[in-house]
Amino acid sequence: MPSWAELPIGRVVRLDADPDAVALALDPLPDDAPAVVTYFAAEERSVADLAASVLRELDKAAIALFPAWLPGAEGIEGPSGMNVAAVQALARGRASVTGHFGPFLAELARRALTGGPSGLAPEVRAAGLVRVLADSFGRARLAILVRVPDELGTAAREVLVAGCEWLAHRGRAGVWLAGAPLDDDRVRTVPVPLPAAFDGAGEAVPVPVTFDGGGNAVPVPATADQAPAVAYPPVAGRPHPGSASERALEAALSSRAWAGGRAWNQTYRPGPLAVPIRVDLLWERERCVVEIDGPEHRAPAKFAADRQRDVLLQLDGYAVLRFSDGQVLTDMDTVVRQIGQFLRNRRRAEG
Incomplete structure (x- = not known):
């Protein structure tokens, strides 16, 4: 191979x-x-x-x-x-x-x-x-x-x-x-x-x-985010420029003082021999991961991979908050409020 x-x-x-x-x-x-x-x-x-x-x-x-x-x-x-x-x-x-x-x-x-x-x-x-x-x-x-x-x-x-x-x-x-x-x-x-x-990935x-x-x-009508002609990886440290939901969430978080310390599209390795994991949005000190899921995350192989990586992150003490891109784009206030509530609770717990 x-x-x-x-x-x-x-x-x-x-x-x-x-x-x-x-x-x-x-x-x-x-x-x-x-x-x-x-x-x-x-x-x-x-x-x-x-x-x-x-x-x-x-x-x-x-x-x-x-x-x-x-x-x-x-x-x-x-x-x-x-x-x-x-x-x-x-x-x-x-x-x-x-x-x-x-x-x-x-x-x-x-x-x-x-x-x-x-x-x-x-x-x-x-x-x-x-x-x-x-x-x-x-x-x-x-x-x-x-x-x-x-x-x-x-x-x-x-x-x-x-x-x-x-x-x-x-x-x-x-x-x-x-x-x-x-x-x-x-x-x-x-x-x-x-x-x-x-192995076996690829169900529709x-x-x-x-x-x-x-x-x-x-x-649901396709959007540019759902059906791009070209897809490419994100650059570490930035919202993906092809993701309207990531860009919108960053714009919403940029004015919140409590959202400081966030980092977009980071690679995390649970252990020295483990397969690395890319996370959409990370607060490392608070051990909080936010994932924004498009329709491709409904595919069985992708869904299973998401669950597996969530378990690995949770075993390392990370909380994983998942939102659909539809939630981010249509109910931003709720998404931001829930992220903020989690971060404030974790900060209080840590003293």
């Missing part, structure tokens, strides 16, 4: 594992893994269309992760000329001492503040975005986990493989396909270093429902 470090970079392979099991094994990122972003493939008419779609989504991720990839730009916000000049100078300085392409990094830094499309060639953007995204997570390499849907026809599968080959070669990224089989001789299948605990996520005025169950 290979390690994550041994999976190919710069080429397209198919992972011999269920994509949901892979996702569980990569949260948090193992020490030997590249940074991994997930692209949810859809049918595209041509290789150019596929490349444009992937680059557009990787670009959104890079902009959202700013300033994780540009040291020194923390606290620089807003599109003023002074701010733009400052981040571009930082970008050029960083490019001069790293392998980044200066014009690309300077343009990306500017657009992180001002918005707007890139004017650079797709080949330049592919290489630049791969390196920026790897940097965001402190990794030297990036892999793109492409989740292949079941409904792709023969022509669409050919477009997908060709587009992924373009991305692997131009971006020097690993492109790992998972999901529906492709029946393509160009793509080698490779084993994946999955812990035994993740139940469709969330609500109830109409007549008491009938109706599907």
Whole structure:
């Protein structure tokens, strides 16, 4: 069984594992893994269309992760000329001492503040975005986990493989396909270093429902948080920029004096040989963990993994407070009040 470090970079392979099991094994990122972003493939008419779609989504991720990839730009916000000049100078300085392409990094830094499309060639953007995204997570390499849907026809599968080959070669990224089989001789299948605990992951996520005025169950409409085109890990110390619920909770907590000492998206290891656990929000002194669950947490494998990690945290003396992202977004006052009540009670108990 290979390690994550041994999976190919710069080429397209198919992972011999269920994509949901892979996702569980990569949260948090193992020490030997590249940074991994997930692209949810859809049918595209041509290789150019596929490349444009992937680059557009990787670009959104890079902009959202700013300033994780540009040291020194923390606290620089807003599109003023002074701010733009400052981040571009930082970008050029960083490019001069790293392998980044200066014009690309300077343009990306500017657009992180001002918005707007890139004017650079797709080949330049592919290489630049791969390196920026790897940097965001402190990794030297990036892999793109492409989740292949079941409904792709023969022509669409050919477009997908060709587009992924373009991305692997131009971006020097690993492109790992998972999901529906492709029946393509160009793509080698490779084993994946999955812990035994993740065997059997992959049951479908139940469709969330609500109830109409007549008491009938109706599907909850998908939101951008529920069905992103690209998913990527959080950066330690920050709410996930792709999570509206994490960002909203941080905004609500930022004005509460009692909420001091919190840390977002930390990795906790229950023991020297234990699998590490990433927690959404942590008060370490009070030994309090807050988890915000999206619809993917209803999948049986994810649900079971959540319960297991909760037990490990509780055995180490942590309380785990779980809220759905719907609760956070629609009943923030209750969520904040309950977190505050727990923290105050624990502080009183500790004297």
